Amino acid sequence: MQNINLQTKKRIYKFFYGTNGTDALFSKLVIYLLLISIGFLYLYPMLYMLSNSLKSQSDIINPMVNWVPTAFYLGNYERSLVVLKYFPTLFRSLYITVLPAFIQTLITSFIGYGFAKFNFKFKKVWLVLVLMTFVIPAQVYMIPRFVMFFEFDLLYKPMAIILPAIFGQGVNSAIFVLIFYQFFRMIPQSINEAAEIDGANPYYIFFKIAVPLAVPAFITSFLFGMVWYWNETYITSLFLGSAYPNLQLRLANFVSEYQQIYASEQLMRLNEGVRLAATLLIILPMLIIYFIIQRWFVEGVEKTGVTGE
Amino acid sequence: MKTFKLSRVMRENLIGYSFIGVWIIGFIIFMAYPFIQSLIFSLSDVRILGSGIEVNFHGMTNFRRIFEIEEGFIFIEALNAFLREIVFQVPIIIVFSVLIAVLLNQNIKGRGFFRSIFFLPVIISSGPVINELITQGAGGANIFESYGFISIIENTLSPRLSDPIINIFSQIIIIFWFSGVQILIFLAGLQKVDRQIYEAARVDGAGPWESFWKITLPSLSSLVFVNVIYTVVLLSTFSENQVIIEIQRNMLRPNTGYGVASAMAWIYFIVVMGMLGLLTLLFIPKKQKEGGR
Numbered sequence: 001m002q003n004i005n006l007q008t009k010k011r012i013y014k015f016f017y018g019t020n021g022t023d024a025l026f027s028k029l030v031i032y033l034l035l036i037s038i039g040f041l042y043l044y045p046m047l048y049m050l051s052n053s054l055k056s057q058s059d060i061i062n063p064m065v066n067w068v069p070t071a072f073y074l075g076n077y078e079r080s081l082v083v084l085k086y087f088p089t090l091f092r093s094l095y096i097t098v099l100p101a102f103i104q105t106l107i108t109s110f111i112g113y114g115f116a117k118f119n120f121k122f123k124k125v126w127l128v129l130v131l132m133t134f135v136i137p138a139q140v141y142m143i144p145r146f147v148m149f150f151e152f153d154l155l156y157k158p159m160a161i162i163l164p165a166i167f168g169q170g171v172n173s174a175i176f177v178l179i180f181y182q183f184f185r186m187i188p189q190s191i192n193e194a195a196e197i198d199g200a201n202p203y204y205i206f207f208k209i210a211v212p213l214a215v216p217a218f219i220t221s222f223l224f225g226m227v228w229y230w231n232e233t234y235i236t237s238l239f240l241g242s243a244y245p246n247l248q249l250r251l252a253n254f255v256s257e258y259q260q261i262y263a264s265e266q267l268m269r270l271n272e273g274v275r276l277a278a279t280l281l282i283i284l285p286m287l288i289i290y291f292i293i294q295r296w297f298v299e300g301v302e303k304t305g306v307t308g309e
Numbered sequence: 310m311k312t313f314k315l316s317r318v319m320r321e322n323l324i325g326y327s328f329i330g331v332w333i334i335g336f337i338i339f340m341a342y343p344f345i346q347s348l349i350f351s352l353s354d355v356r357i358l359g360s361g362i363e364v365n366f367h368g369m370t371n372f373r374r375i376f377e378i379e380e381g382f383i384f385i386e387a388l389n390a391f392l393r394e395i396v397f398q399v400p401i402i403i404v405f406s407v408l409i410a411v412l413l414n415q416n417i418k419g420r421g422f423f424r425s426i427f428f429l430p431v432i433i434s435s436g437p438v439i440n441e442l443i444t445q446g447a448g449g450a451n452i453f454e455s456y457g458f459i460s461i462i463e464n465t466l467s468p469r470l471s472d473p474i475i476n477i478f479s480q481i482i483i484i485f486w487f488s489g490v491q492i493l494i495f496l497a498g499l500q501k502v503d504r505q506i507y508e509a510a511r512v513d514g515a516g517p518w519e520s521f522w523k524i525t526l527p528s529l530s531s532l533v534f535v536n537v538i539y540t541v542v543l544l545s546t547f548s549e550n551q552v553i554i555e556i557q558r559n560m561l562r563p564n565t566g567y568g569v570a571s572a573m574a575w576i577y578f579i580v581v582m583g584m585l586g587l588l589t590l591l592f593i594p595k596k597q598k599e600g601g602r
Binding site for chain 1: 321322324325326327328329331332333334335336338339340342343344346347350361362409412413415417421423424425426427428429430431432433434435436437438440441442445446447481482483485486493517538542545546548553556557560567570571574575577578581582585
């Protein structure tokens with residue numbers, strides 16, 4: 001009798017605290033519960049968006065309809081596609097996303113390599129300045145930049161976005177310089193020395209040895225560059241404005257544009273369904289990319305040493 | 310021999326600068342020059358004319374005007390609200406991302422799945438998207454309202470304290486959404502901690518609670534600093550930030566223009582840099598003490 005008692009006690013103890021080596025079932029349960037409920041909180045806006053964007057006007061008003069609409073209604077998407085001028089604008093958005101991200105990746109890898117491999121005067125000073133360009137709020141230099149672009153007739157043209165990227169001053173360029181700096185520092189110096197003895201010049205070494213070794217860093221940088229350029233609205237709204245609107249700007253002006261197009265039609269009232277459908281359409285391209293290659297995003301942060309040591 | 314060595318140093322300098330030269334040129338054109346220009350603008354009367362821009366130096370007038378005109382009052386109010394929010398939001402984001410990182414670092418199934426959920430917001434959160442989600446009630450407001458949570462806070466606390474708290478709860482999901490990168494940074498830090506340290510602690514009789522405070526947290530201390538800075542920068546450059554919107558609006562207002570807008574930008578710059586400086590002072594001495602031990 002006592003023996004059994006002891007055994008159940010042990011089992012209860014193990015349930016709550018675990019034994020050496022194995023984890024307690026209780027704490028495991030708590031962890032899963034926490035992760036699932038916080039995960040749900042995270043996905044809540046997405047689910048809310050999806051559910052409401054598929055509701056018709058009557059479903060939105062109907063308090064009985066909660067998550068699942070009575071019928072899948074695609075009218076919201078149809079109207080959003082029209083108001084956002086989706087496909088022409090998508091093409092334009094991709095142009096000012098993919099191109100600067102690509103250029104920025106190449107240029108910052110070059111700069112990062114310079115910082116990682118060579119000892120030159122004032123290197124520390126320049127590195128601190130690289131960090132500063134990340135920390136300083138953009139507002140402080142944006143107005144003169146705006147005036148400068150105005151004077152050189154670059155305003156409201158894609159070049160206003162691309163030009164800074166060419167000089168390593170694009171969106172979050174400093175982070176990419178630091179990523180490549182960290183990455184190239186991990187490559188042993190002896191490889192460089194061996195190649196140099198064989199008569200290779202530094203640029204040849206960079207393109208033929210360093211770049212192939214850094215493919216993961218290139219992919220991660222390009223993807224993050226793309227995401228950040230896609231989601232960037234401060235610079236695009238300032239430098240491109242309504243003359244060259246991308247999808248994000250169209251979303252920001254969605255309400256007024258909608259009312260212009262559907263002003264006369266009482267049945268086509270603007271409701272949350274339409275607005276959420278439009279929002280979902282804006283994030284869709286990045287969402288698709290993320291689901292296909294999310295490994296590169298998540299592991300990239302860990303592997304490329306953004307962690308800053 | 311000596312001349313050879315000297316030329317080698319020279320050579321390395323030249324090669325190094327040939328690599329980073331493009332950055333230096335860009336820095337001068339797109340950062341340093343606009344930065345100084347903006348200081349001049351903030352101290353001048355700036356007018357855009359058909360022939361170009363006219364800049365007339367007039368001292369601190371723009372800064373004084375911010376405290377006199379209505380646009381300036383709105384700006385100061387926005388700055389004030391921003392500061393009050395950031396004081397609440399940064400600790401929430403940091404504590405939350407430590408918590409998630411610790412949970413993800415446990416030996417569990419589906420870790421990759423959860424990790425990609427927590428990182429998802431980084432991919433999709435842009436200013437207009439978040440703005441749209443908050444106005445359409447997907448920011449978490451209705452979850453907390455339906456449990457009467459918000460009315461409890463409203464009734465028990467003074468409005469000065471309860472307003473920012475209610476504001477935070479109505480946007481709690483969005484605040485969580487800002488912690489994607491921080492979670493991964495903490496997680497990477499945790500994975501570098503040697504598992505044997507935990508085992509040794511367990512043998513010595515430390516429970517999970519003690520090992521969290523004595524092993525896990527100290528190993529993250531330098532990353533806390535990195536993440537605090539990152540979070541402050543992230544929040545202060547977020548394009549739906551009211552302060553930023555006000556600066557941009559005032560650029561084109563006839564009553565204010567580039568001059569006053571530049572002065573506002575400088576005030577904002579000084580406030581943000583002051584905040585970052587303060588945080589650095591707060592974190593650096595701690596690090597040195599640990600190093601000395």
